[in-house]
Amino acid sequence: MRIVTTIAQWVVRLTGMTLVALGLLFWAGRALGLVPLHMAIGAAFVLALLALVGAAAAAGLRPAFVALAAGYGLVIPVFGMVQTRLWPGPDHWIVQLLHLGIGIGGMILALRLASHVREHPRTPGRPGVAAASRAPLSSGNEYS
Numbered sequence: 001m002r003i004v005t006t007i008a009q010w011v012v013r014l015t016g017m018t019l020v021a022l023g024l025l026f027w028a029g030r031a032l033g034l035v036p037l038h039m040a041i042g043a044a045f046v047l048a049l050l051a052l053v054g055a056a057a058a059a060g061l062r063p064a065f066v067a068l069a070a071g072y073g074l075v076i077p078v079f080g081m082v083q084t085r086l087w088p089g090p091d092h093w094i095v096q097l098l099h100l101g102i103g104i105g106g107m108i109l110a111l112r113l114a115s116h117v118r119e120h121p122r123t124p125g126r127p128g129v130a131a132a133s134r135a136p137l138s139s140g141n142e143y144s
């Protein structure tokens with residue numbers, strides 16, 4: 001699960017930074033031909049975020065938080081796809097800012113999920129049993 005977490009976290013970092021960079025170009029009215037690329041990279045971002053949700057669920061994250069995080073992961077592409085039609089006019093910048101905020105929220109969520117997985121390692125071969133929770137049951141003198 002650790003390798004999945006590391007890869008997904010890097011995908012979130014790299015795609016997240018690329019999305020913000022492309023988005024800032026769009027904001028400046030440039031490179032608008034790259035919007036489909038931005039959307040495709042956004043899809044990779046969301047898939048990596050959902051992989052982290054799965055890893056955190058396997059690491060024992062509470063089901064309510066798993067559902068919230070997965071729901072948030074789905075809001076990102078839905079909002080991204082409808083945002084151009086939301087609140088048209090001079091105040092559309094509020095929708096654009098919201099899209100950026102939701103995206104950055106996704107990056108922060110991904111980091112929190114990855115730290116949850118690292119803080120709750122599972123014992124190999126014993127699914128569902130955290131290494132830390134096994135420690136008090138061990139003899140404490142395994143190498144003697």
Ligand code: HEM
Pocket residue numbers: 016019020022023024026027035038039041042043045046076077080081084095096097099100102103104106107
């Ligand atoms: C599947 C996910 C995503 C989709 C479908 C999507 C879609 C879009 C679209 C269609 C635009 C162009 C809007 C316009 O022409 O006015 C845009 C712009 C932008 N996107 Fe995304 N996006 C996604 C994810 C993200 C993420 C995760 C971030 C940040 C981490 C981000 C940051 C931005 C920024 C800063 C802009 C420019 C401002 C704006 O128009 O909102 N996007 N996005």
